[in-house]
Amino acid sequence: MSTPEIDARSAPGFNPGLSMARWLLPPVLSSSIDSLGGQLSQICGYQLGMYDVDGHKTGRVAGKLIRPAFTLLCTQAVGGRPEDALPASAAIELLHNASLIHDDIMDGDQERRHRPTVWAKFGEPMAILAGDALIALGFEAIAGYQHPAAARSTAVLAATLRKLAVGQELDLRFESEATVSVDECLAMMGGKTGVLLGCSCRLGSAYASAPAEWSVRFERFGYHLGIAFQLVDDLLGIWGDPHVTGKPVGSDLHARKKSAPVVAALATTTTGAHWIAARYASPDPLTGDEVTELADAIDEAGGRAWTRVEADRQISIAWDLIDGLDLDQSARSHLASLTTTLMKRES
Numbered sequence: 358m359s360t361p362e363i364d365a366r367s368a369p370g371f372n373p374g375l376s377m378a379r380w381l382l383p384p385v386l387s388s389s390i391d392s393l394g395g396q397l398s399q400i401c402g403y404q405l406g407m408y409d410v411d412g413h414k415t416g417r418v419a420g421k422l423i424r425p426a427f428t429l430l431c432t433q434a435v436g437g438r439p440e441d442a443l444p445a446s447a448a449i450e451l452l453h454n455a456s457l458i459h460d461d462i463m464d465g466d467q468e469r470r471h472r473p474t475v476w477a478k479f480g481e482p483m484a485i486l487a488g489d490a491l492i493a494l495g496f497e498a499i500a501g502y503q504h505p506a507a508a509r510s511t512a513v514l515a516a517t518l519r520k521l522a523v524g525q526e527l528d529l530r531f532e533s534e535a536t537v538s539v540d541e542c543l544a545m546m547g548g549k550t551g552v553l554l555g556c557s558c559r560l561g562s563a564y565a566s567a568p569a570e571w572s573v574r575f576e577r578f579g580y581h582l583g584i585a586f587q588l589v590d591d592l593l594g595i596w597g598d599p600h601v602t603g604k605p606v607g608s609d610l611h612a613r614k615k616s617a618p619v620v621a622a623l624a625t626t627t628t629g630a631h632w633i634a635a636r637y638a639s640p641d642p643l644t645g646d647e648v649t650e651l652a653d654a655i656d657e658a659g660g661r662a663w664t665r666v667e668a669d670r671q672i673s674i675a676w677d678l679i680d681g682l683d684l685d686q687s688a689r690s691h692l693a694s695l696t697t698t699l700m701k702r703e704s
Contacts, residue, residue, distance in 0.1 A: 372698065373691045374426035377439055378446065382425055383407075383418045385447045389494045400487040401494075404454050404475050419470055424449045424554055426695060427582075428561040431575055433688035437565020444502040445510055445560040448495040452514065453553060455491035456521055458484050463529060464612060492518065506563040513563075517556040524548020531615045535638075542620040543667075546587040547580060554583030574678045581675035586699055588668040591616035592661065595652050607648040613637050617667070622660030629658040668700060 390402045402408040406419020425446035432442040460466075461474040462484055468474060476484035499510050527545040531537045558579030562572045594609030594616055609616050615623075619637075623630050633654050636647065643651070655661060675696075 372426070372695050373688075374430035374695050375422060377429045378422035378425040379418070381440075381443055382422060382447055382450060383416075385443060385498070386418060386450065389447065389451065389498060392494070393490055396483070397487060397490055400475060400479050400483055401454075401491055403478070404458055404487065404491070405450075406470065410472055410478070420450065420454065422450060423586075423695075423699065424453055424557040427554060427557045427579060427692070428564075430688050430692050430695065431558045431561025431579075432565045434684045434692060435562050435565040435567040435571060435575075435682075436685060437562075437567075441504060442561050442564035444498045444504070445506075445564055446557070448498040448510075448514060449553070449557045449560065451491045451495035451498065452518065452521075455488040455495070456525075456553070458488035458491070460525065462488075463525070464614075466608070466612075504564060505566065506560075510560050510563055513556060513559060517552050520548050520552040524550070524552065532613070534615075536623070537615050537620050539617075539620055539624055542615070542617055543584060546584045546617070550587035550590075551580040551583035554586065555580035558582075571682060574682065578675045578678045581671045581678070582696060582699075585668040585671040585675070588617050588664050588671065589700055591618055592664055595619075595655065596661070606645075607652060610648045610651050611643055613643075617664045618655050618660035620660075621663040621667075622655040622658035625658050627658045629654040633658065672696060672700065 386405060387402075387407060390398055390405065390407060392398075393401060399408055399412060402414075403410075403412075406417060407415055409415055428442050428446035428449055429439040432439050457469065458475045461469060462476045462481055466474055467477040474484075475487055479487075496511060496514060499507055499514060524545055524547065527541070528549055531541070531545065555576040556579070559572050559576035562575040567575070591609065594614070595607055595618055599606055609619075615637075619633065622633055633651060636643070636651055676693075
């Protein structure tokens with residue numbers, strides 16, 4: 358796989374990491390998707406936003422490309438060339454989209470990014486197959502580009518996939534459990550979201566030939582940022598603007614998901630906590646008014662405030678892990694600004 362030289366200053370956009378990802382990844386991802394051929398290529402391309410609902414090519418990638426951006430910036434932060442990490446960043450994005458397809462099937466979500474999810478449009482069998490294909494393409498992206506870090510990175514990617522499965526299993530199990538502790542919720546978030554961002558950052562540092570101890574630190578850095586990212590996602594799942602989230606208002610409450618604000622509210626001894634528990638235990642579908650009342654009750658019980666404070670705490674833990682390293686200050690600044698952007702998505 359050939360990769361062009363990168364000059365972050367020439368890439369359009371407000372954050373060099375996002376700019377590099379948005380500028381460089383589409384042709385790499387398109388090449389991977391096209392290698393599938395047939396309908397499977399179109400379905401995987403649809404998931405990545407490369408095809409519209411009518412099957413026409415869009416010429417772009419619809420995802421935020423946040424995780425690949427962290428990969429490229431972490432490479433730069435430890436003195437490497439971001440272009441060397443491009444195959445790894447593509448692998449991360451492919452694996453991420455595979456997990457989204459499978460998550461949407463398991464959660465029964467019919468809308469993502471303001472259009473039907475893959476399973477809702479193409480059916481569950483083809484959606485499962487598309488998710489599996491994206492995983493395979495992710496491993497091929499790393500294995501097909503000769504680099505000293507490739508072999509070890511393949512093992513790290515495989516371990517990440519295993520941990521993602523464990524995190525998703527916890528998420529599914531929590532749906533049927535009457536009570537979920539705050540610590541259990543955070544552990545699930547670590548597996549479902551933290552490990553993939555941790556992998557993104559670790560691979561970035563590895564492709565810059567950083568010391569092994571640095572790579573471990575970057576993995577933990579990304580892990581805690583990933584938890585913070587998920588905490589903000591949970592806020593958006595209840596109070597987010599559908600035009601921003603791409604999902605219906607209060608989608609997590611309609612699905613009775615035990616997201617962080619809900620778990621935090623239920624952990625209190627307030628009257629509202631008992632009312633929330635009763636609504637979650639009821640088998641009847643929630644009306645729009647009931648979803649609004651639930652959101653208000655969770656807020657009043659402190660679930661919203663706790664989630665925001667915990668997100669800030671996770672970010673502090675993350676930065677403490679790499680603050681003592683001798684990093685490129687420009688790239689570190691871009692990592693900080695990207696983190697801030699992610700945390701402000703609630704507004």
